[in-house]
């Protein structure tokens with residue numbers, strides 16, 4: 001079986017930089033000057049990655065950011081038609097676009113759907129005005145509600161992003177956000193615990209009242225209970241989905257699949273014929289990325305082969321995030337290494353009751369999943 005190949009496209013601009021965010025994103029006043037050169041550069045940059053397609057159909061496309069819902073519907077149409085001229089997409093390929101409620105425009109959402117976007121992912125974060133203010137979001141609760149309502153009306157498949165463990169947040173408040181989110185019957189819910197990422201405003205000026213470990217644990221339990229009550233499965237550390245609606249694009253990352261990557265700072269991974277794994281990276285700064293593509297027709301700042309000794313940790317870091325892990329044959333198929341390579345680490349974890357004894361899946365036990373960092377340490381080179 002060929003390794004599935006996905007495509008990630010990064011749009012780096014936002015209305016405002018959120019104080020907790022370490023994504024490669026930048027505030028911009030108006031996108032009208034950057035949209036056309038950006039689209040041209042995306043399609044030009046795809047040209048140089050075509051040699052890694054190796055006759056595969058594209059499994060999924062994810063237009064992430066930043067805030068890609070700042071791109072006009074005309075622009076999204078040009079990106080999608082440009083891609084289909086150069087690549088063959090699987091018949092039911094999932095095509096996701098990330099949207100921020102601060103850019104809400106119902107007519108535009110409808111056009112996105114008509115143009116081929118199959119899944120909308122909305123960054124709600126909270127439905128509570130006070131927490132949205134503390135997070136420095138550009139939108140209020142009213143806009144979050146309007147956006148979730150429109151996503152549910154227009155898209156059969158949509159995700160809502162929530163954050164919990166917010167400054168001063170109580171258990172009840174975290175649960176209320178989750179209850180509000182599921183009232184829209186999303187097919188997918190992502191619940192991220194707020195983390196203070198290095199080099200962000202919050203890392204420098206930590207907000208007061210971040211919940212402690214016990215409260216965070218209770219919040220996670222509350223979210224698990226609420227999502228379970230509406231038949232959503234907790235299939236990955238931060239992701240919950242209705243049956244049949246797991247995010248195909250992210251699943252491909254977690255199952256150690258391949259992905260092309262276009263746009264500033266985007267990272268890609270491809271497996272070459274001889275099972276050498278190549279990782280590559282685009283220039284991080286949007287200006288240098290645009291410039292180098294224009295002058296040298298390459299957006300890539302780095303390409304490197306993954307050394308064999310780094311593969312076990314890389315593979316497990318992704319695969320064991322999944323509650324059900326991955327089929328054991330993925331190991332050999334996707335790493336090119338014999339199962340022996342991880343035998344001693346696996347046996348040690350088995351003896352500690354942290355991984356499942358199953359012979360057909362690589363999977364943690366419930367206990368192993370709660371101590372994922374400890375499990376992963378065993379695979380460090």
Ligand SMILES: C[S@@+](CC[C@H](N)C(=O)[O-])C[C@H]1O[C@@H](n2cnc3c(N)ncnc32)[C@H](O)[C@@H]1O
Pocket residue numbers: 020021022023064065066067098099100101122123124125161162163192193194195196197
């Ligand atoms: C690229 S953003 C999504 C789309 C859009 N940029 C937005 O914020 O609305 C991906 C998601 O990551 C989550 N996220 C970003 N920074 C985080 C942090 N420091 N801690 C926890 N979650 C974070 C947020 O839920 C966010 O919606």
Ligand code: SF4
Pocket residue numbers: 013014015016017018021022023025065066067100123
């Ligand atoms: S809108 Fe999203 S990507 Fe942009 S700064 Fe905020 S969290 Fe980051």
